[in-house]
Amino acid sequence: MPPKRSEKYRLPVPLPEGKVLDDTEGKQWILGKMIGSGGFGLIYLAFPINKPDNDARHVIKVEYQENGPLFSELKFYQRAAKKEYIKRWIALKQLDYLGIPLFYGSGLTTFKGRSYRFMVMERLGKDLQKISDQNGTFKKSTVLHLGIRMLDVLEYIHENEYIHGDIKAANLLLGYKNPEQVYLADYGLSYRYCPNGNHKEYQENPRKGHNGTIEFTSLDAHKGVALSRRSDLEILGYCMLRWLCGKLPWERNLKDPVAVQTAKTNLLDELPESVFKWAPSGSSCYEIAQFLACAHSLAYDEKPDYQILKKILNPGGIPLGPLEFSTNGHSVNTHPPNNQKVDSQAAAKQVNQMQNRLMEKKGHSERSSESCATWRQVQKEEKLVGVIDNESAQESSRRRQIYHEPQEFLNEVKSSPQKSSCIQLPNAFHEYHQDFTSPDIFSKSESPYWYTYDTSTIRMSITDLESCRGLWPTISQFTLSEETKADVYRYSLIILFLLILVFLTLYFL
Secondary structure, three states: OOOOOOOOOOOOOOOOOOOEEEOOOOOEEEEEEEEEEOOOOEEEEEEEOOOOOOOOOEEEEEEEOOOOHHHHHHHHHHHHOOHHHHHHHHHHHOOOOOOOOOEEEEEEEEEOOEEEEEEEEEOEEEEHHHHHHHHOOOOHHHHHHHHHHHHHHHHHHHHOOEEOOOOOHHHEEEEOOOOOOEEEOOOOOOEEOOHHHOOOOOOOOHHHOOOOOOOOOOHHHHOOOOOOHHHHHHHHHHHHHHHHHOOOOOHHHOOOHHHHHHHHHHHHHOOOHHHHHHOOOOOOOHHHHHHHHHHHHOOOOOOOOHHHHHHHHOOOOOOOOOOOOOOOOOOOOOOOOHHHHHHHHHHHHHHHHHHHHHHHHHOOOOOOOOHHHHHHHHHHHHOOOOOOOHHHHHHHHHHHHHOOOHHHHHHHHHHOOOOOOOOOOOHHHHHHOOOOOOOOOOOOOOOOOOOOOOHHHOOOOHHHHHHOOOHHHHHHHHHHHHHHHHHHHHHHHHHHHHHHHHHHHHHHO
């Protein structure tokens, strides 16, 4: 039976170092020194009794038995995250790893007349909150990398009927043996949103409002609604914005949950300008704005398209390299050119107008996966007149220097996938919101190690290609010469056939 929920759990009296714990499968574990404590329990190093090792590779979480969070975390691992389940998922999705700590066992023990619950877990390294406190903001490439890794984790736990509900830097830990990997830990607030395939119904409950970490919690949580998949995505979006910008618009009002809820509502309702205005000078938050727009467009019980979300954060689909935390994220003293800033504002204004038209067409009550198709239709009809100007033509010329084969570039554009399940922002808009901390935003030597510009996600129309000076005439001439060759070949065969007939006629006469 689960323990009764309490408004405030008590930290347990520490267990003595060297105490032996027996888990439910008969394995014995020796408690090492205590290395940390959370809001609900204590964490110790642990050693298997039959495999002594000076370098502990396991930890044990300990709580009073009547506490609830460790029980919830234990149930999550037993139902959804056993070691063999994770291995099968990694093989199925062809991942190099999945950022969920491994579970090794659990059980009960007693000390001084009190009953304790414990859980044995994989040992992890430093959490990102400590790294953020030391280094400040993260580099944009690192932020997007973290977002993609968390999407891998969220897709797995969502498919297993759970949401995490408390994504934040303090719960993201680097690997102990491999600090280039990142793990989402602490499932004490995890929630089974879809037990036995039956999704929870949307129902607001003010008495349960504002649960979770107030800085990052979702609008549904503010309203007292049971969390769903879109809640995790919204929380992750706030986290990425915080890691990149160093702060959130509502941080000064954290003691006023209603004010925080209002600020979050305004941010989501005014996308993308709300994110661009908040980003420090010299920073590009285009991907985060689009990510939040996708999360906000989901219906309560709608399944997210995780692959589309990953493409938003990594348009080129470049394999992820190691995480980097060595330097601060951005230089806030770096300013983009004045004309670039004006173009960004114009593009954002036009995107906002398109969003309003989309909402008018769909109606505020309908929010489904058809939003992307409707968005693209409106985008096609409007054609975004005036966005691609002389500046975009110059950027197109720079792209041509990178892609030396015009025909290959056109083939990539034509073959790019058109199906999506979220709102796609205009292409010219993407060009205007690159990171201006580098003197040449398209230089391979200056770009982040995995986040590069890729043509497969541009989805430019033929009209856009015609605006690129020099590229379309070259392609047209190449196509015309091929047709001429085909005509010459065809006519040559006809003439040869007629000559043979004439020759045979003369021979027999």
